[in-house]
Structure formats: C-alpha cells, structure tokens
Amino acid sequence: DAKTTQPNSMESNEEEPVHLPCNHSTISGTDYIHWYRQLPSQGPEYVIHGLTSNVNNRMASLAIAEDRKSSTLILHRATLRDAAVYYCILRGDRYSGSARQLTFGSGTQLTVLP
Amino acid sequence: DGGITQSPKYLFRKEGQNVTLSCEQNLNHDAMYWYRQDPGQGLRLIYYSQIVNDFQKGDIAEGYSVSREKKESFPLTVTSAQKNPTAFYLCASSIWDRGIYEQYFGPGTRLTVT
Numbered sequence: 001d002a003k004t005t006q007p008n009s010m011e012s013n014e015e016e017p018v019h020l021p022c023n024h025s026t027i028s029g030t031d032y033i034h035w036y037r038q039l040p041s042q043g044p045e046y047v048i049h050g051l052t053s054n055v056n057n058r059m060a061s062l063a064i065a066e067d068r069k070s071s072t073l074i075l076h077r078a079t080l081r082d083a084a085v086y087y088c089i090l091r092g093d094r095y096s097g098s099a100r101q102l103t104f105g106s107g108t109q110l111t112v113l114p
Numbered sequence: 115d116g117g118i119t120q121s122p123k124y125l126f127r128k129e130g131q132n133v134t135l136s137c138e139q140n141l142n143h144d145a146m147y148w149y150r151q152d153p154g155q156g157l158r159l160i161y162y163s164q165i166v167n168d169f170q171k172g173d174i175a176e177g178y179s180v181s182r183e184k185k186e187s188f189p190l191t192v193t194s195a196q197k198n199p200t201a202f203y204l205c206a207s208s209i210w211d212r213g214i215y216e217q218y219f220g221p222g223t224r225l226t227v228t
Contacts (some may be wrong), residue, residue, distance in 0.1 A: 036217075041202075041222070041223060041224075042222065043118075043204045043206070043219030043220050043221055043222050044157070044204075044219050045219065046216045046217070046218075049216070088155065091215060101147075101159050101162065101172070102157075102159075102217055104149075104156030104157040104158075105156050106155060106156045107156060108152070108223075111216075
C-alpha cells in the first residue's frame with residue numbers, strides 16, 4: 001500500500017493560517033487523498049478529501065501538487081479547537097483492496113498557541 | 115440524531131477474562147470497522163464487515179473476535195488470548211456503495227486490563 005509521510009508535530013498561532021504537509025511519493029493514479037483529524041480522547045473525524053484538483057469545504061482546503069506526490073491541508077484561521085492530530089491517508093477506489101481500509105500513520109500533532 | 119454509539123466509555127477487566135465492546139450505528143451504513151489505538155500511535159484495523167453475517171480480519175485480528183448479526187451492530191470481543199488488550203478501541207462505519215468513502219467514528223472505549 002502507498003504510504004504517507006507527515007511531520008510529527010507543528011505549532012501555529014491562533015487566528016493564523018496553518019499549512020500541514022503530506023508526502024505520498026508512491027501514490028497510484030486511483031488513490032484518493034483523505035485527511036482526518038482526532039481530538040484528544042475522541043474518534044477521528046473526516047476533514048476533506050481529493051483526487052487531483054484542489055478542494056475546499058467549510059473546515060479546510062486541500063491543495064494537491066500537480067504530480068500528486070504531495071498535498072497540503074490548509075486551515076485558514078486556526079482556533080484553539082483545531083488542536084488535534086491530523087492524519088493524511090491514501091485510499092483506493094471501490095475496486096481495489098485498500099478501499100476497504102483507512103491506514104492511519106502517526107499523523108501530525110498540531111498545537112495552536114493563544 | 116444519526117451516529118455511532120460505543121459503550122461503555124471506560125472498561126476495566128481482570129487479566130484472563132473475555133470482554134465484549136459494543137458498537138451500534140443508526141446511519142444505515144453497510145460497512146463497519148474496529149480499530150485499536152495505543153498511546154501516541156495511529157489506528158490499526160482489527161476487523162471489518164462489509165455486510166451482515168460477513169466479516170474479514172484486519173491487520174491485528176489475533177486475540178479478537180466479532181459478529182455481525184444485524185446491520186446496526188458490530189460487537190468486538192477481546193479474548194484472553196490477546197496479549198496486550200489495554201488500548202483505546204474505536205468503531206467506525208461507512209456506506210459501502212458510494213464511489214468515495216468516508217468513515218464515521220464512534221467516541222471510543224478505553225479498555226484497561228490489569
């Protein structure tokens with residue numbers, strides 16, 4: 001399975017933008033890029049996903065490199081409630097084995113400073 | 115409200131005892147999953163089920179068992195054969211027939227075995 005590489009930790013000031021990077025140099029053409037986040041002592045929650053084009057939703061934006069070997073999750077204005085572990089995950093399409101699983105790495109611990 | 119329920123939130127057991135963790139969803143999702151999380155680590159897949167009366171082993175199934183008699187329920191039994199059962203256990207579900215998948219997680223059960 002294709003793997004992702006993320007920094008162990010990052011810090012941001014409150015109300016400033018945060019760019020969380022993810023490298024996935026072995027991504028295949030059918031792999032979707034998913035981001036989940038996990039607040040302390042809670043289950044992960046979906047943030048955003050994309051395939052080739054940049055994506056925006058109410059929580060965040062996802063910028064995908066043209067060669068798809070890296071992506072960046074963008075939180076436009078970090079709040080204290082955004083402090084969490086952020087996971088970048090590759091997921092195959094319905095007809096590949098990885099479609100049935102989300103393979104979580106250790107993610108990036110984001111600390112938001114007041 | 116629709117969602118995933120896990121109970122109890124905290125569970126304590128003596129070594130050598132089997133224990134069953136509950137997971138219920140009212141999202142009408144076909145697929146359900148069980149993950150284990152150890153401190154500072156990502157999630158690891160224990161078992162998953164795509165439909166009723168069918169389930170598959172994940173990456174770390176040894177010492178665990180599941181059943182899927184109803185679409186809404188996917189209980190996990192941690193048996194005495196599991197060598198290190200103390201962990202945070204997360205249940206998730208997803209819609210199976212969607213082209214793009216999103217997993218919804220429960221709040222988790224923290225199991226402590228002494």
